Amino acid sequence: MADAPSPTLTLRRLDERSIGFLIAGASRVAARWMAPAIQQQPPAVGATDVMSAYVAAVHSHNLQRAQQFASMHGVVYAGDDLTSLLERRDVHCVYVGNHPRHHAETVRAALMAGKHVLCEPPLSDDLDESRELEHLARHRSVVLAVNYAWRATGAVRRLRDLLREDSIGATLGVQIDNTALLPLDRRSWRLKRPFGGVLWDRLLHDIDLLAYLLLSDPVEIQTHPLQNLLGSESEEDALSVLRLRGGTPAIVHDSFVLPHAPTRITVYGETGRLTALYCRPGDPDSRLALQRGEEVQHLSVDAIDPYRASVARFLAAVRLGEAPLATAVDDRRAVASVLAAQQSLQHRKPSSPAAFR
Numbered sequence: 069m070a071d072a073p074s075p076t077l078t079l080r081r082l083d084e085r086s087i088g089f090l091i092a093g094a095s096r097v098a099a100r101w102m103a104p105a106i107q108q109q110p111p112a113v114g115a116t117d118v119m120s121a122y123v124a125a126v127h128s129h130n131l132q133r134a135q136q137f138a139s140m141h142g143v144v145y146a147g148d149d150l151t152s153l154l155e156r157r158d159v160h161c162v163y164v165g166n167h168p169r170h171h172a173e174t175v176r177a178a179l180m181a182g183k184h185v186l187c188e189p190p191l192s193d194d195l196d197e198s199r200e201l202e203h204l205a206r207h208r209s210v211v212l213a214v215n216y217a218w219r220a221t222g223a224v225r226r227l228r229d230l231l232r233e234d235s236i237g238a239t240l241g242v243q244i245d246n247t248a249l250l251p252l253d254r255r256s257w258r259l260k261r262p263f264g265g266v267l268w269d270r271l272l273h274d275i276d277l278l279a280y281l282l283l284s285d286p287v288e289i290q291t292h293p294l295q296n297l298l299g300s301e302s303e304e305d306a307l308s309v310l311r312l313r314g315g316t317p318a319i320v321h322d323s324f325v326l327p328h329a330p331t332r333i334t335v336y337g338e339t340g341r342l343t344a345l346y347c348r349p350g351d352p353d354s355r356l357a358l359q360r361g362e363e364v365q366h367l368s369v370d371a372i373d374p375y376r377a378s379v380a381r382f383l384a385a386v387r388l389g390e391a392p393l394a395t396a397v398d399d400r401r402a403v404a405s406v407l408a409a410q411q412s413l414q415h416r417k418p419s420s421p422a423a424f425r
Contacts, residue, residue: 190263226370239337285401
């Protein structure tokens with residue numbers, strides 16, 4: 069029996085329509101998700117043989133890591149000199165995914181070089197510095213976007229649509245369990261101050277989810293420490309009780325230490341309840357259910373690569389002036405809530421994010 073013919077490989081070329089990215093930070097997220105998300109964008113409009121986007125270069129403070137990343141992903145240029153890489157004419161955009169302590173300085177350098185920027189959250193833990201970066205981007209007429217990829221997952225998109233359609237009536241409460249066990253290969257800086265712990269790694273995204281889904285942000289937050297099983301210097305397990313604008317309550321549980329605890333978003337309404345399970349970016353089996361009384365309806369969820377979708381929205385902002393998935397304003401709202409949660413932990417009483425804005 070003859071072998072089946074091999075699938076035809078479509079080779080695409082680069083031209084002036086192709087947008088080149090510098091990846092700043094040879095991280096696991098960049099390797100597993102962001103480099104493929106950039107390289108797998110649909111071809112340029114009107115030219116199926118032209119790459120829409122590609123990785124032109126990679127930067128790391130560790131030269132060997134940059135070179136390994138470049139070799140793995142077929143990137144020609146790699147280095148530890150950010151300035152020289154930003155001077156390259158084939159670099160139009162910068163994805164900033166290095167350690168959070170380097171975010172602000174990397175974003176500033178990229179904006180000063182006239183490059184569009186897509187940055188992992190947070191931009192900065194200093195809200196004045198975040199505003200400065202936003203003003204710099206506006207002055208340079210370039211896009212500054214923040215990669216809150218949860219917004220682009222199929223489950224969260226469908227959940228938001230259902231809430232807009234008033235499928236469960238007025239919202240009475242929200243519960244988020246962001247409790248996926250922290251993998252061994254991520255137990256490095258995520259367990260060390262200043263940016264380690266569940267408040268920066270998990271609560272930051274929970275707050276953005278609340279704003280995205282409900283168009284509301286916290287006016288008060290009280291955070292309680294729970295278990296500390298990994299022996300780190302930062303929060304490993306915390307429960308936050310929030311009062312949202314308009315009075316809606318929300319309970320958020322963030323943990324690094326609970327195995328067998330799927331990520332869950334539950335929205336309670338006057339006429340029903342919506343529950344999303346396994347809905348973090350990268351989760352392969354997201355589920356969504358609508359419950360009214362005893363009746364439970366399991367709803368379909370589109371299989372969406374949220375990182376690819378976030379890059380697509382960023383490119384639309386660069387090319388067409390459309391809004392990116394999330395902005396510096398969105399990031400500051402989430403950061404202010406994390407700072408309030410830290411203050412609540414320190415003083416053991418409720419705190420207001422408004423005090424930090």
